[in-house]
Amino acid sequence: MEQIKVTLTRSLIGYPQDQRATVKALGLGKIGTSVVKNDTATIRGMIRKVEHLVKVEKVEA
Numbered sequence: 001m002e003q004i005k006v007t008l009t010r011s012l013i014g015y016p017q018d019q020r021a022t023v024k025a026l027g028l029g030k031i032g033t034s035v036v037k038n039d040t041a042t043i044r045g046m047i048r049k050v051e052h053l054v055k056v057e058k059v060e061a
Contacts, residue, residue, distance in 0.1 A: 003059040007034040
């Protein structure tokens, strides 16, 4: 399964609670932190909700 790297690039200050919860559910905390996730429809939906806060890269195997 393909994987993607998600990095938090912007602060959560001033954003709604549901977007903060989505970032936390992705496993991100501080600015600059990254996680590698499987590229599934669920993860893509979460990323789409907070696309203005994160950067997404494809992980090469």
